[in-house]
Amino acid sequence: MSVFALRQPKELYESQKLAIWYFIVAILLFGVQITFGLFMAYQYIDPEFLYGKLSFMTNRTLHVNSMIVWLLVGLMGGVYWFLPLETGREVVGIKLAKFIWWVIVAGVTVVVLVYLFVQVGPGNAFTLWFINEGREYIEAPRWADFAIVAWVAIFLYNVIATALAARRITGLLGVLIFDLVALGALYSAGMHYTVNVTMDQYLWWWVVHLWVEATWEVLVGVVMGWSLMYLLGTPRKLIETWLFLEVALVFGTGILGLGHHYFWIGTPEYWIGLGGFFSALEPLPLVAMVVHAVYDSGAHRLYTVNKPALFWAIAQAFGNFIGAGVWGFMQTLPQINMYSHGTQLAAAHGHFAFFGAYVGTVMTLVYIAAQNARKHVQIPLDSKLWGWAYGLLIFSIIGVVASFTISGFAQTMIERAELGSTWNAFIRAYTHPWYANTHWWRFWMGMLFLTAYLILVWDLVTIGRKPAAAVEGAHD
Amino acid sequence: MDIVRVEVFLDEASEPLAVVTEPPFRVRLDPAELGEGVHALTVVTYYKDGSSDHHNYVFDVTRKDSVFAGHISQAPLRSPVEVDLVEAVEIEDPKPPNATIYALLPLVLFLGIALVAWWIAVRAESAVTDQPEVQTIARSVAKVAPTAAAPAGGADGATIYASNCASCHGANGEGMGQVFPALAGNDKLADANFVIDVVLNGQPGTSMPAFGGQLSDEEVAAVVSYIRTSWGNAYGPVTAAEVAAQR
CATH class of the missing domain: 1.10.760.10 (Cytochrome c-like domain)
Known part of the structure; x- marks a missing residue:
């Protein structure tokens, strides 16, 4: 029985107080993401909605960027939460960490306001530095890029210096350090502007693919591994053995799986074989994670110190496998991707995978923090509302994904396979009932998702407040 | 870490179930004294420097064979068990991690990846302007590109x-x-x-x-x-x- 990862002092560590700020901002940005997503869903139905005020592209930029930022913030918050517990001491360089955090919060606010106020304009050296760098998903201007790299570098320093000062390195910490190295360094690949579009995309995918399908998945492995120790008391030896296996599989398949983005963008043809083969293996580590989570939860008969967190952890395992693994596999083989490339099927995969893999992870961490942030620690943490938020979020995201999948199927079939990507084919697909009608479905499922989000926020504010089952002597 | 006292609380009790002041830090749990169902154990540890921390276990007391008992043991709690409150590794002297592997190597890797990305970007930039065939293509495209002049004889x-x-x-x-x-x-x-x-x-x-x-x-x-x-x-x-x- 391994317990030293879970020792919580009476007072929260400074690092844990910072982590709570990370979680608050993450949840707020989650709301921003949903809001702009709903605007966009309605613009599909009525193109006149906010016409001339908020363009579809600005909407999409904000929807996607807020998602990347809040999920990354949530994962980093999770590390700030467990790092002092794992090392048994306060995080080294915590003042620097607090400083860069508020710089980042201010920076994100400025970037979002600039996106909103400057929606149309020229593209030149000035706009590249101060308004919009122009690359999809990582549109942040270059000054913000430097702030982001500084942020990740300070974060990395916090982790390494704390481990050295505590004279303790664990499997979790070792994996975390090398993963953060890759995470920070790869972001720099998205900061170069080259006029050659193929080369520009070649590097851009280093950030987009190698972040999301390699370094983020490993970071998820680390924080979920720690969460399982906290939630179920899974022995550290078991957690770390699985973690090493998962890291080997994620990096082994994910790095060359990058090739599935290099199919027809002007890169050499060998990427079709490499990308097709290795990306097809990418679901393997996700299967391993499902097996582990289910085995562990079953072995412990779901007896846990924190019910919502454990249920989110289980949802994460399945969501990661189905959303990232199955929905990704559906379109990764070059024979299929030839036709489905860039259709709504990609959006279906994106929504399902990010929700399953990363929203599930951040929710697990947020509920663990919510349990310990109260004066009385309720054990096990439970409430009537969390199940509603949990169930409705999962139900409505499946509704959104189903509508994207159906419209993506119609688009792939009609626009690409049958009519051969002509202008006429594009119009035929866009006016087909399977495409046009699912817009409503998607919008109302999005509204349900917003409702579930509001329930989630209310639950996080109220859960564990009543010390009904609180254990005396814990935080008094 | 010098531990001076470990207090163990069961469920919602305000009085400790046990107070242990010297190794081995253990407590004996007897299922005969506990009701069937889920129980929580809170372990509060006090150190010589005055600081303290706590951690929680959840376990299950049952008469059935098929279940595990959460944090406490791998088997159902049917007979008394001795629970370790402090793990051996916590009392040992910690060994410092290798600074070359965990500080220098990360720095080198970080710079290495960033440099490779930078090198590819620079190469891509020069590929456009240096290669003669690219310039040939660019010139022939410029030759056949339509000019802005209006067609003669008015608009068609x-x-x-x-x-x-x-x-x-x-x-x-x-x-x-x-x-x-x-x-x-x-x-x-x-x-x-x-x-x-x-x-x-x-x-x-x-x-x-x-x-x-x-x-x-x-x-x-x-x-x-x-x-x-x-x-x-x-x-x-x-x-x-x-x-x-x-x-």
Whole structure:
């Protein structure tokens, strides 16, 4: 029985107080993401909605960027939460960490306001530095890029210096350090502007693919591994053995799986074989994670110190496998991707995978923090509302994904396979009932998702407040 | 870490179940004294420097064979067990991690990845300007590219229609679905001012763009006249002066 990862002092560590700020901002940005997503869903139905005020592209930029930022913030918050517990001491360089955090919060606010106020304009050296760098998903201007790299570098320093000062390195910490190295360094690949579009995309995918399908998945492995120790008391030896296996599989398949983005963008043809083969293996580590989570939860008969967190952890395992693994596999083989490339099927995969893999992870961490942030620690943490938020979020995201999948199927079939990507084919697909009608479905499922989000926020504010089952002597 | 005292609380009790002041830090749990079901154990540890921390276990007391007992043991709690409150590794002297592996190597890797990305970007930049074949292609493209000069002999409505309008409204004005209205046999074309306005300014909120910026008065007049007199339409031509009046 391994317990030293879970020792919580009476007072929260400074690092844990910072982590709570990370979680608050993450949840707020989650709301921003949903809001702009709903605007966009309605613009599909009525193109006149906010016409001339908020363009579809600005909407999409904000929807996607807020998602990347809040999920990354949530994962980093999770590390700030467990790092002092794992090392048994306060995080080294915590003042620097607090400083860069508020710089980042201010920076994100400025970037979002600039996106909103400057929606149309020229593209030149000035706009590249101060308004919009122009690359999809990582549109942040270059000054913000430097702030982001500084942020990740300070974060990395916090982790390494704390481990050295505590004279303790664990499997979790070792994996975390090398993963953060890759995470920070790869972001720099998205900061170069080259006029050659193929080369520009070649590097851009280093950030987009190698972040999301390699370094983020490993970071998820680390924080979920720690969460399982906290939630179920899974022995550290078991957690770390699985973690090493998962890291080997994620990096082994994910790095060359990058090739599935290099199919027809002007890169050499060998990427079709490499990308097709290795990306097809990418679901393997996700299967391993499902097996582990289910085995562990079953072995412990779901007896846990924190019910919502454990249920989110289980949802994460399945969501990661189905959303990232199955929905990704559906379109990764070059024979299929030839036709489905860039259709709504990609959006279906994106929504399902990010929700399953990363929203599930951040929710697990947020509920663990919510349990310990109260004066009385309720054990096990439970409430009537969390199940509603949990169930409705999962139900409505499946509704959104189903509508994207159906419209993506119609688009792939009609626009690409049958009519051969002509202008006429594009119009035929866009006016087909399977495409046009699912817009409503998607919008109302999005509204349900917003409702579930509001329930989630209310639950996080109220859960564990009543010390009904609180254990005396814990935080008094 | 010098531990001076460990207190163990069971469920919601305010008085400790046990207080242990010296190793081995253990407590004995007897299921006979506990009700069936889920129980929580809170372990509060006090150190020599005055600090303290706590951790929690959840376990299950049952008469059934098939369940595990949560944090406490791998088997159901049916007979008394000795629970370790402090793990051996916590009492051992910690060993410092290797600074070369965990501090220097990460730094080298970080810079290495960033340098490779930078090198590829620089190479990509020079690939565009240095390679002679790229420049040859660029020159031949420049040679055949159309110039901005207007065609001689005035504007040709059919040509302007084919290059600007036909992709949506169809080569024969048949339109496409509800998004792109048909022009052949469309009564709205009777109002010349309406047609000129739509071509000049577009239709906000629809897919129809404004052409006022890229077409001259003569060209707009030519294409509007072409639309109003082709495919069975007989609404008559318009003049450049009418277009100029609408701008």
